[in-house]
Amino acid sequence: MKTLYIAxxxxxxxxxxxxxxxxxxxxxxxLMLILGSALAGTFQIESIDPVKVVLxxxxxxxLLQNLKEFLxxxxxxxxxxxxxxxxxxxxxVKIKNGEAFALVHVERDNEGKIHVYKRNESMxxxxxxxxxxxxxxxxxxxxxxxxxxxxVDGNITPYESIREETINPDGKRxxxxxxxxxxxxxxxxxxxxxxxxxxxxxxxxYRTEIRLKSAPLHSYEVFVGKVAGTILTLVFDxxxxxxxxxxxxxxxxxxxxxxIMFTCFTLAVLATSIGVASFMLIGxxxxxxxxxxxxxxxxxxxxxxxxxxxxxxxxxxKLSLLSPNYLGLRIMLNTIYEGSQVQIxxxxxxxxxxxxxxxxxxxLRGRRGLA
Amino acid sequence: MILEVKNLxxxxxxxxxxxxxxxxxxxxxxxxxxxxxxxxxxxxxNTIIGIIKADKGEISIFGKDMKKHxxxxxxxxxxxxxxxxxYPDLTAYENVEFFGRLYDLKGSLLKNRVEEVLEFTGLLEKxxxxxxxxxxxxxxxxxxACALVHSPRLIIMDEPTVGIDPxxxxxxxxxxxxxxxxxxxxxxxxxxMEEVEALCTDIAIMDHGKIIARGSKEELKAFVAVEDKTVxxxxxxxxxxxxxxxNMDNVIDCCVEGNVITIISRKGTNNLxxxxxxxxxxxxxxxxxxxxxxxxxxVFLTLTGRTLRDEVAAV
Numbered sequence: 198m199k200t201l202y203i204a205x206x207x208x209x210x211x212x213x214x215x216x217x218x219x220x221x222x223x224x225x226x227x228l229m230l231i232l233g234s235a236l237a238g239t240f241q242i243e244s245i246d247p248v249k250v251v252l253x254x255x256x257x258x259x260l261l262q263n264l265k266e267f268l269x270x271x272x273x274x275x276x277x278x279x280x281x282x283x284x285x286x287x288x289x290v291k292i293k294n295g296e297a298f299a300l301v302h303v304e305r306d307n308e309g310k311i312h313v314y315k316r317n318e319s320m321x322x323x324x325x326x327x328x329x330x331x332x333x334x335x336x337x338x339x340x341x342x343x344x345x346x347x348x349v350d351g352n353i354t355p356y357e358s359i360r361e362e363t364i365n366p367d368g369k370r371x372x373x374x375x376x377x378x379x380x381x382x383x384x385x386x387x388x389x390x391x392x393x394x395x396x397x398x399x400x401x402x403y404r405t406e407i408r409l410k411s412a413p414l415h416s417y418e419v420f421v422g423k424v425a426g427t428i429l430t431l432v433f434d435x436x437x438x439x440x441x442x443x444x445x446x447x448x449x450x451x452x453x454x455x456x457i458m459f460t461c462f463t464l465a466v467l468a469t470s471i472g473v474a475s476f477m478l479i480g481x482x483x484x485x486x487x488x489x490x491x492x493x494x495x496x497x498x499x500x501x502x503x504x505x506x507x508x509x510x511x512x513x514x515k516l517s518l519l520s521p522n523y524l525g526l527r528i529m530l531n532t533i534y535e536g537s538q539v540q541i542x543x544x545x546x547x548x549x550x551x552x553x554x555x556x557x558x559x560x561l562r563g564r565r566g567l568a
Numbered sequence: 569m570i571l572e573v574k575n576l577x578x579x580x581x582x583x584x585x586x587x588x589x590x591x592x593x594x595x596x597x598x599x600x601x602x603x604x605x606x607x608x609x610x611x612x613x614n615t616i617i618g619i620i621k622a623d624k625g626e627i628s629i630f631g632k633d634m635k636k637h638x639x640x641x642x643x644x645x646x647x648x649x650x651x652x653x654x655y656p657d658l659t660a661y662e663n664v665e666f667f668g669r670l671y672d673l674k675g676s677l678l679k680n681r682v683e684e685v686l687e688f689t690g691l692l693e694k695x696x697x698x699x700x701x702x703x704x705x706x707x708x709x710x711x712x713a714c715a716l717v718h719s720p721r722l723i724i725m726d727e728p729t730v731g732i733d734p735x736x737x738x739x740x741x742x743x744x745x746x747x748x749x750x751x752x753x754x755x756x757x758x759x760x761m762e763e764v765e766a767l768c769t770d771i772a773i774m775d776h777g778k779i780i781a782r783g784s785k786e787e788l789k790a791f792v793a794v795e796d797k798t799v800x801x802x803x804x805x806x807x808x809x810x811x812x813x814x815n816m817d818n819v820i821d822c823c824v825e826g827n828v829i830t831i832i833s834r835k836g837t838n839n840l841x842x843x844x845x846x847x848x849x850x851x852x853x854x855x856x857x858x859x860x861x862x863x864x865x866x867v868f869l870t871l872t873g874r875t876l877r878d879e880v881a882a883v
Contacts, residue, residue: 403654412667
């Protein structure tokens with residue numbers, strides 16, 4: 198019961214800190230409007246006719262033959278229209294002239310390497326070509342692995358490695374504002390790390406630590422109460438942003454509102470755990486706040502918060518996987534636009550595992566501190 | 569005894585913050601704990617109430633061992649910390665209510681107690697105001713209210729009147745007397761000797777982690793009654809005079825504050841003529857001269873080698 202009171206009064210104090218609350222809410226609401234308007238073009242719906250691809254046919258190797266067969270399958274032909282040319286130069290001319298969008302070249306001397314050249318004009322079409330070739334390579338690798346392991350079933354159809362997911366049901370696709378409403382909401386949640394750090398530091402700051410320690414309370418009751426209060430504050434912040442963007446900006450949050458709020462709750466738990474663990478490990482609130490104020494914009498950037506993920510280089514895309522913002526973004530996009538359920542489950546598991554790990558570290562550090 | 573401490577030791581590395589102290593406090597008395605900064609008062613208090621773990625020693629409160637019954641004992645202790653320990657974003661009512669809830673108060677009992685202590689500290693009319701808008705004196709009073717909400721049997725007040733206006737100080741002193749009259753036992757530390765003289769029936773003086781003197785006001789004064797105290801106000805004070813007086817036979821200590829010299833001499837020395845002559849020789853003029861009976865200030869000065877005003881200035 199005392200834990201609940203600590204949680205309630207922690208939330209009350211956070212919400213009464215009007216200056217901090219205003220900046221927590223106003224910043225994302227303004228930013229999503231600016232970014233959503235400025236980068237609206239990035240989110241224009243493109244034609245999804247088959248993408249024109251040129252395949253250089255200068256190699257009689259087994260890999261090229263398999264690739265040709267793969268690209269000629271009916272299901273693949275629906276999304277990629279392949280034209281064969283005799284040499285690389287001829288193919289390059291077609292790319293330069295805009296007659297094809299991408300060129301696929303299997304190296305003559307090294308059958309393991311497939312080069313892809315794409316025009317820069319469309320992220321969407323580029324990703325279609327990349328995904329088709331990735332599927333082919335994955336299937337080939339799987340086949341090779343079966344042979345090495347001596348498995349009975351070494352006969353894999355490359356098409357089997359393509360996982361079918363519904364995209365854009367009913368023609369829905371995020372507009373700029375829809376996208377940035379999500380990323381800015383996630384950014385706000387991650388700025389909640391500062392609440393997490395403050396919740397642990399404030400008893401020292403207000404000198405109330407001595408009262409809590411001299412009261413008939415267990416230290417875990419204080420810890421859990423303050424963590425719960427911080428999470429409640431962040432869920433409150435998320436609800437305000439959610440309601441404002443839904444009814445003022447007309448943002449599409451999909452039909453599964455409960456799951457969106459659960460995702461916000463998950464991110465609030467993670468942000469609190471990051472803030473608490475940072476303070477526990479650093480031990481100084483000012484240094485912790487300084488670190489978090491640098492870390493959060495970086496995580497937001499890596500998570501596609503300012504520039505859409507698709508526009509990033511492949512190296513940046515790999516780094517994005519380290520950003521909780523990215524995981525949160527994928528969960529929300531998959532929820533709203535009925536994407537991969539597997540990805541939702543996996544990313545959700547990662548976020549909860551990370552939170553649990555950070556809370557355990559904080560608790561252990563806290564116990565050492567008390568000792 | 570409501571509180572008994574035996575051979576309490578607390579170390580920080582090589583520093584002995586509390587050095588084997590033992591004392592007891594009777595129920596219903598106000599126990600004054602005096603000492604210079606860094607004497608170990610706050611460490612001793614924090615160790616006694618279980619905020620800091622003792623290295624050695626036994627603490628018994630309400631007849632129960634603190635180690636075994638800490639949680640139960642804490643229910644009946646109220647602490648008024650030296651630093652104001654309140655939440656500025658909460659109202660006066662909410663602050664007191666919050667700390668009341670930590671002691672399992674609820675419902676009408678909680679409501680009544682919150683209102684009682686706010687009235688007791690003169691803050692009932694300001695109960696809906698956020699603490700951040702309070703003056704220093706009002707914050708100090710709220711600091712006290714938060715410690716009293718659960719009706720503690722033992723109240724520990726660590727410098728409760730530091731840095732406040734005379735009106736608030738008077739209010740707090742009257743409140744402490746009222747609490748004593750209602751049967752509470754109080755441990756009171758202060759830099760203001762007149763507060764300790766006015767309130768405390770039993771006084772301990774701590775220095776370097778040890779209790780160096782203990783007794784009632786009268787006992788402590790008698791303890792230093794082997795000394796005379798002479799206070800001389802001068803015009804045109806020549807500082808070499810201080811060293812000259814200090815080096816005189818039978819002078820224990822001599823200190824200067826502004827244009828006033830305070831001299832502690834052995835009782836019955838009759839060296840006043842020599843002192844006056846030295847001052848005249850130094851070219852200073854005597855404006856006034858008083859010979860005082862020992863007070864607690866004198867006791868403190870004698871035992872610790874410092875005046876309490878030095879301590880206040882150092883805060």
